[in-house]
Amino acid sequence: EDQVTQSPEALRLQEGESSSLNCSYTVSGLRGLFWYRQDPGKGPEFLFTLYSAGEEKEKERLKATLTKKESFLHITAPKPEDSATYLCAVVDNFNKFYFGSGTKLNVKP
Amino acid sequence: EPEVTQTPSHQVTQMGQEVILRCVPISNHLYFYWYRQILGQKVEFLVSFYNNEISEKSEIFDDQFSVERPDGSNFTLKIRSTKLEDSAMYFCASVAESSYNSPLHFGNGTRLTVT
Numbered sequence: 001e002d003q004v005t006q007s008p009e010a011l012r013l014q015e016g017e018s019s020s021l022n023c024s025y026t027v028s029g030l031r032g033l034f035w036y037r038q039d040p041g042k043g044p045e046f047l048f049t050l051y052s053a054g055e056e057k058e059k060e061r062l063k064a065t066l067t068k069k070e071s072f073l074h075i076t077a078p079k080p081e082d083s084a085t086y087l088c089a090v091v092d093n094f095n096k097f098y099f100g101s102g103t104k105l106n107v108k109p
Numbered sequence: 110e111p112e113v114t115q116t117p118s119h120q121v122t123q124m125g126q127e128v129i130l131r132c133v134p135i136s137n138h139l140y141f142y143w144y145r146q147i148l149g150q151k152v153e154f155l156v157s158f159y160n161n162e163i164s165e166k167s168e169i170f171d172d173q174f175s176v177e178r179p180d181g182s183n184f185t186l187k188i189r190s191t192k193l194e195d196s197a198m199y200f201c202a203s204v205a206e207s208s209y210n211s212p213l214h215f216g217n218g219t220r221l222t223v224t
Contacts, residue, residue: 034212043113043200043215044152087152089213096165097142097213099152 003027006088006100013107016077021103023088024070031095033071035064036087038102044087078107111135115201115216122191122223130186130219132201141184142202142213143176145169152200158184191223 007022025033032051036044048057050066057064061082063074073086085102092098114133122128134141143155156166158176173189184203188195198220202213 036212036215041217041220043115043202043217044213046212046214049212089152094165095157097154099144099154101151 003092003098004088004090004100006086006103008103009101010104011106013075013078013105015079015107015109018074018076018078020075021073021086021105022070023073023100025088025090025098027090027092027098029093031091031093033066034089034091034097035062035071035073036089038085038087047086075105078105080107080109083107113201113203113214113216115199115219117219118217119220120222122221124193124223125190128188128191128221130188130199130201130221132184132186132216133182134184134201134203135205135214136182138203138205138214140164140204140206141176141178142204143186144200144202144215145197146200146218147197155186155199188221191221193223196221196223 004025013019032049034049035047037047038044048064053066053068055066061076065072083106085104087102088100089097116131141158144152146152154167156170156176157164175187177185198218200215200218202215204211204213
């Protein structure tokens with residue numbers, strides 16, 4: 001059973017076209033939810049940590065939010081350099097990280 | 110900014126050969142991990158390591174895998190007899206303290222190709 005599900009699998013946007021990526025999770029005892037950015041051939045790069053429902057974090061054009069069952073990564077007015085795969089990960093009561101399959105974002109100029 | 114470094118960036122080996130993947134975690138970090146990512150698939154947990162011993166391992170981490178921290182800086186993953194299905198990106202990660210307080214910091218990975 002998947003603990004972390006991300007949607008959509010792939011997303012194509014025009015530059016400036018805002019959208020949201022979804023991460024839903026089913027782990028018990030969520031200790032934290034993390035968003036990462038992964039460029040081709042590179043390791044995941046940390047973006048945000050969210051700990052409790054209602055929490056929000058922002059960084060440049062990205063904003064992450066958390067509810068009891070899911071998290072959203074909102075991208076406002078994206079640029080081509082935002083193109084990457086965005087990974088969501090959760091950590092449970094046993095300090096184990098579970099990763100989603102990622103959303104591959106492509107922003108066209 | 111301190112980072113996790115991995116060598117080599119790409120390793121090609123023949124089936125049945127042994128490989129050692131090397132990692133230098135961030136110096137003040139205490140918890141170390143290996144993950145792998147088969148092309149186009151999700152990042153999968155292999156093993157976590159703390160206080161010079163394995164704290165948890167996944168079903169993937171069978172007897173052909175082993176980890177070691179031979180000195181104060183290196184953290185290695187050994188695959189004793191590689192199989193074709195071991196071809197993947199292998200990522201090392203480290204974290205400063207209890208995981209839920211801190212994110213994992215990843216290296217850029219070693220691409221292992223088994224022929």
